[in-house]
Amino acid sequence: MKIKTSLTRFVDEKEIIRGKTLESLMKKYSFVSTIFLLLFNRLPKKNEEAMFNALFVSAIDHGPGTSSAMNARISASVGNSVHASLAAGILGFGNRHGMAVEDAMNFFSEHIDHADIPTKLRELKAQNIKVPGYGHKVFTHTDPRSTTLFSIAKKQKIFGTYCVFAQSIHKELHTFSSKPLPLNIDGAIAAILLDMNIPSMLGNTIFLIGRIPGLLAHIYEERLNDVGIRRLEDRDIEYM
Amino acid sequence: MKIKTSLTRFVDEKEIIRGKTLESLMKKYSFVSTIFLLLFNRLPKKNEEAMFNALFVSAIDHGPGTSSAMNARISASVGNSVHASLAAGILGFGNRHGMAVEDAMNFFSEHIDHADIPTKLRELKAQNIKVPGYGHKVFTHTDPRSTTLFSIAKKQKIFGTYCVFAQSIHKELHTFSSKPLPLNIDGAIAAILLDMNIPSMLGNTIFLIGRIPGLLAHIYEERLNDVGIRRLEDRDIEYM
Amino acid sequence: MKIKTSLTRFVDEKEIIRGKTLESLMKKYSFVSTIFLLLFNRLPKKNEEAMFNALFVSAIDHGPGTSSAMNARISASVGNSVHASLAAGILGFGNRHGMAVEDAMNFFSEHIDHADIPTKLRELKAQNIKVPGYGHKVFTHTDPRSTTLFSIAKKQKIFGTYCVFAQSIHKELHTFSSKPLPLNIDGAIAAILLDMNIPSMLGNTIFLIGRIPGLLAHIYEERLNDVGIRRLEDRDIEYM
Amino acid sequence: MKIKTSLTRFVDEKEIIRGKTLESLMKKYSFVSTIFLLLFNRLPKKNEEAMFNALFVSAIDHGPGTSSAMNARISASVGNSVHASLAAGILGFGNRHGMAVEDAMNFFSEHIDHADIPTKLRELKAQNIKVPGYGHKVFTHTDPRSTTLFSIAKKQKIFGTYCVFAQSIHKELHTFSSKPLPLNIDGAIAAILLDMNIPSMLGNTIFLIGRIPGLLAHIYEERLNDVGIRRLEDRDIEYM
Numbered sequence: 012m013k014i015k016t017s018l019t020r021f022v023d024e025k026e027i028i029r030g031k032t033l034e035s036l037m038k039k040y041s042f043v044s045t046i047f048l049l050l051f052n053r054l055p056k057k058n059e060e061a062m063f064n065a066l067f068v069s070a071i072d073h074g075p076g077t078s079s080a081m082n083a084r085i086s087a088s089v090g091n092s093v094h095a096s097l098a099a100g101i102l103g104f105g106n107r108h109g110m111a112v113e114d115a116m117n118f119f120s121e122h123i124d125h126a127d128i129p130t131k132l133r134e135l136k137a138q139n140i141k142v143p144g145y146g147h148k149v150f151t152h153t154d155p156r157s158t159t160l161f162s163i164a165k166k167q168k169i170f171g172t173y174c175v176f177a178q179s180i181h182k183e184l185h186t187f188s189s190k191p192l193p194l195n196i197d198g199a200i201a202a203i204l205l206d207m208n209i210p211s212m213l214g215n216t217i218f219l220i221g222r223i224p225g226l227l228a229h230i231y232e233e234r235l236n237d238v239g240i241r242r243l244e245d246r247d248i249e250y251m
Numbered sequence: 252m253k254i255k256t257s258l259t260r261f262v263d264e265k266e267i268i269r270g271k272t273l274e275s276l277m278k279k280y281s282f283v284s285t286i287f288l289l290l291f292n293r294l295p296k297k298n299e300e301a302m303f304n305a306l307f308v309s310a311i312d313h314g315p316g317t318s319s320a321m322n323a324r325i326s327a328s329v330g331n332s333v334h335a336s337l338a339a340g341i342l343g344f345g346n347r348h349g350m351a352v353e354d355a356m357n358f359f360s361e362h363i364d365h366a367d368i369p370t371k372l373r374e375l376k377a378q379n380i381k382v383p384g385y386g387h388k389v390f391t392h393t394d395p396r397s398t399t400l401f402s403i404a405k406k407q408k409i410f411g412t413y414c415v416f417a418q419s420i421h422k423e424l425h426t427f428s429s430k431p432l433p434l435n436i437d438g439a440i441a442a443i444l445l446d447m448n449i450p451s452m453l454g455n456t457i458f459l460i461g462r463i464p465g466l467l468a469h470i471y472e473e474r475l476n477d478v479g480i481r482r483l484e485d486r487d488i489e490y491m
Numbered sequence: 492m493k494i495k496t497s498l499t500r501f502v503d504e505k506e507i508i509r510g511k512t513l514e515s516l517m518k519k520y521s522f523v524s525t526i527f528l529l530l531f532n533r534l535p536k537k538n539e540e541a542m543f544n545a546l547f548v549s550a551i552d553h554g555p556g557t558s559s560a561m562n563a564r565i566s567a568s569v570g571n572s573v574h575a576s577l578a579a580g581i582l583g584f585g586n587r588h589g590m591a592v593e594d595a596m597n598f599f600s601e602h603i604d605h606a607d608i609p610t611k612l613r614e615l616k617a618q619n620i621k622v623p624g625y626g627h628k629v630f631t632h633t634d635p636r637s638t639t640l641f642s643i644a645k646k647q648k649i650f651g652t653y654c655v656f657a658q659s660i661h662k663e664l665h666t667f668s669s670k671p672l673p674l675n676i677d678g679a680i681a682a683i684l685l686d687m688n689i690p691s692m693l694g695n696t697i698f699l700i701g702r703i704p705g706l707l708a709h710i711y712e713e714r715l716n717d718v719g720i721r722r723l724e725d726r727d728i729e730y731m
Numbered sequence: 732m733k734i735k736t737s738l739t740r741f742v743d744e745k746e747i748i749r750g751k752t753l754e755s756l757m758k759k760y761s762f763v764s765t766i767f768l769l770l771f772n773r774l775p776k777k778n779e780e781a782m783f784n785a786l787f788v789s790a791i792d793h794g795p796g797t798s799s800a801m802n803a804r805i806s807a808s809v810g811n812s813v814h815a816s817l818a819a820g821i822l823g824f825g826n827r828h829g830m831a832v833e834d835a836m837n838f839f840s841e842h843i844d845h846a847d848i849p850t851k852l853r854e855l856k857a858q859n860i861k862v863p864g865y866g867h868k869v870f871t872h873t874d875p876r877s878t879t880l881f882s883i884a885k886k887q888k889i890f891g892t893y894c895v896f897a898q899s900i901h902k903e904l905h906t907f908s909s910k911p912l913p914l915n916i917d918g919a920i921a922a923i924l925l926d927m928n929i930p931s932m933l934g935n936t937i938f939l940i941g942r943i944p945g946l947l948a949h950i951y952e953e954r955l956n957d958v959g960i961r962r963l964e965d966r967d968i969e970y971m
Contacts, residue, residue, distance in 0.1 A: 020794070068765045071765055078482065105326070249494070250497065289705065314499045332815070395513070
């Protein structure tokens with residue numbers, strides 16, 4: 012096995028990340044800037060750093076009831092290490108929870124030049140296909156995280172054609188859907204990343220970086236308060 | 252990276268496992284015998300095969316309320332693949348659930364020659380240390396899986412000094428413990444494997460081989476009946 | 492969270508799997524029969540049990556060079572538990588390694604009634620789309636596992652229209668492909684499962700049950716021979 | 732299953748993290764401050780934020796040759812999703828790679844008041860027990876990350892008795908060890924966290940938050956440059 016990389020190299024016992032010494036990064040740059048550098052091979056502009064900071068914070072936690080937090084806590088409760096519990100938590104994400112940013116980015120970029128989006132949305136509805144980036148279990152009318160992200164995107168001069176497009180889809184869905192379908196955090200992140208020219212292949216990555224500390228906080232709380240093995244009570248199991 | 256192995260080799264596009272062609276194994280041997288061969292570099296005797304068969308079956312499933320089955324189903328519910336959901340399920344095991352066979356084997360082999368086991372058990376109790384292999388959430392007095400495993404071990408002439416020792420610990424624990432501590436499946440598997448001269452390093456492996464099909468059955472049921480994302484309801488979350 | 496299940500229930504401290512007590516399964520049935528029962532809610536016929544036995548054995552190991560075995564051994568080498576290393580190994584499967592059985596089943600069942608399969612295959616080739624179930628890195632002309640599985644399927648009167656169809660695709664691919672594309676083990680398992688009326692949703696599950704003991708054997712070998720942390724040597728890393 | 736939490740709650744469709752609205756955190760606070768708040772239930776002081784920033788950056792990547800990066804890339808190479816590949820990568824950590832921060836913290840806090848540390852270290856050496864936090868495969872004399880972290884700790888007035896103690900152990904080890912044992916990044920993070928009064932239970936968590944973006948960058952590079960399935964070449968496999 013041979014691996015080619017342009018991320019990190021070692022020269023005379025010095026570690027060089029994307030052309031900068033790790034030492035200089037530790038001394039001069041924020042964690043967010045260093046993440047940006049590692050992924051995109053350049054330092055972020057001021058507004059890019061502010062936007063990425065807000066994107067990460069927006070995803071940081073969403074309570075213990077999510078499938079990812081449940082998995083992480085269940086794994087910790089039976090005596091697993093922090094990192095094994097974190098891996099379990101991450102496997103509680105999926106295209107129905109957190110991992111729809113990439114799908115939403117692809118959907119938006121495929122359809123932004125589509126002349127007749129209302130017809131397209133009705134077609135998807137008829138085929139019972141969910142539009143990625145819309146709908147939420149807890150937030151029924153508006154996902155406040157999306158609203159705040161868009162307001163920050165405006166302030167940072169990042170809000171552009173994709174954010175406008177994402178909002179127009181929301182309005183259109185509203186005209187014929189039986190239940191409210193707010194632009195959720197996956198969808199808002201997707202639109203903003205597209206307006207920042209980020210490749211869709213990195214959509215879910217941005218969400219994951221933001222949410223990992225939240226999963227780790229749940230694992231810590233579970234270990235600290237240790238209530239023993241998590242099990243489903245008999246009354247919550249039904250035999251078919 | 253270089254790996255040395257004595258498991259499987261390829262000779263002239265033929266696959267050879269522990270000295271036998273895969274072709275001959277597929278045609279002549281049971282899955283259980285082939286597992287035994289792969290792990291121990293020899294085919295099992297008749298009673299060893301029967302015992303391993305019973306050990307694997309004993310562990311095959313324990314309902315959807317276990318932490319491993321919950322993790323597997325939660326992961327499947329958000330749209331993960333079968334293998335990613337299985338990995339999540341496996342990370343729902345831990346030394347408090349399924350993965351105590353190795354610990355119990357080590358405990359048994361360290362103490363079987365200990366002159367005064369009653370004193371030792373009282374010391375552990377005083378230090379609040381759990382004896383691995385005893386106690387169960389659902390089965391209060393006897394773990395029926397242990398009883399059946401021991402009866403099969405007797406029939407197969409495998410039941411020996413370690414099985415006797417495991418039973419004597421159970422009786423001793425009973426004399427001073429406030430709650431019943433049945434010899435659980437981890438403990439019974441541990442005692443039987445020791446009487447079969449299996450190294451303790453493989454204790455948890457035997458349990459895992461048996462339980463994996465159960466986790467996969469839960470994943471299949473979850474995908475088939477698809478009820479959407481698993482979440483903890485608000486009424487089951489309490490804020491501190 | 493509430494879970495409905497028809498797999499396993501508890502009645503008066505007895506565990507009942509698909510209507511049979513676990514005790515009776517442990518005493519009377521093979522591991523393979525019990526797996527079949529758990530998945531399909533009925534015991535296998537004799538030929539079904541023999542076929543499943545051969546399917547599991549066919550997948551049991553494929554050497555330390557596969558991505559799944561490498562992941563399992565790397566994880567074990569840094570000090571992880573057996574079950575965490577197994578989870579890592581499982582995450583080394585993917586639709587390019589082991590997890591193409593489901594895809595192949597779907598491809599075969601969609602196209603078996605397709606009048607003009609040669610045209611279809613040429614279309615896929617033109618679009619650079621891989622036909623799932625064909626091609627192998629090590630076996631260039633024939634995958635001997637597929638040959639043996641088909642010979643057992645014939646002997647067990649299971650070899651039917653899907654197995655014939657899978658062979659005809661192989662021949663057709665041969666007429667225009669620049670490199671040999673043997674029917675690989677994913678493809679052979681797929682055709683046999685279809686001839687057994689197994690739902691495609693369980694294709695990868697069958698492969699996983701067979702291969703898990705192999706991954707565990709690699710983990711055991713890695714722990715036993717402990718050569719320290721697995722790392723890629725500097726000479727195998729190239730900077731771009 | 733019921734979960735008690737004090738991390739995040741929902742009030743009137745508003746998300747409140749540790750008493751602050753998510754909206755206000757997104758608008759006003761850095762990612763690092765928000766992580767600190769989530770874990771410790773208070774915002775960091777200026778020097779604490781600077782120190783945490785440097786700790787996270789120090790861990791961000793260490794090249795493609797580490798066991799965690801290899802696992803992540805191997806998993807991505809066979810077609811897994813970003814989050815499944817990340818879980819595989821995380822299972823490539825272990826107490827021999829990255830996950831020794833907690834152990835080192837426990838070792839330091841148990842022994843800092845130990846009158847005779849030189850004798851203790853010689854005892855461990857005689858028993859062949861590794862002191863957690865010392866030694867590195869690539870860096871032989873000094874781990875430059877540790878040096879830089881300590882210089883930042885001094886500048887931020889965090890460098891205290893534990894950092895001094897960690898250095899004194901390094902010097903002592905040097906007097907009798909046959910090979911150089913630099914204070915590695917796990918050890919340096921451990922000493923600094925102790926001087927910041929962080930509980931040892933969070934030691935590995937801090938490392939993980941820092942390194943996750945690095946694993947995700949490797950996954951991105953692997954998917955972008957897609958060279959197909961990672962396998963160990965035949966010449967790197969030796970049969971025993």
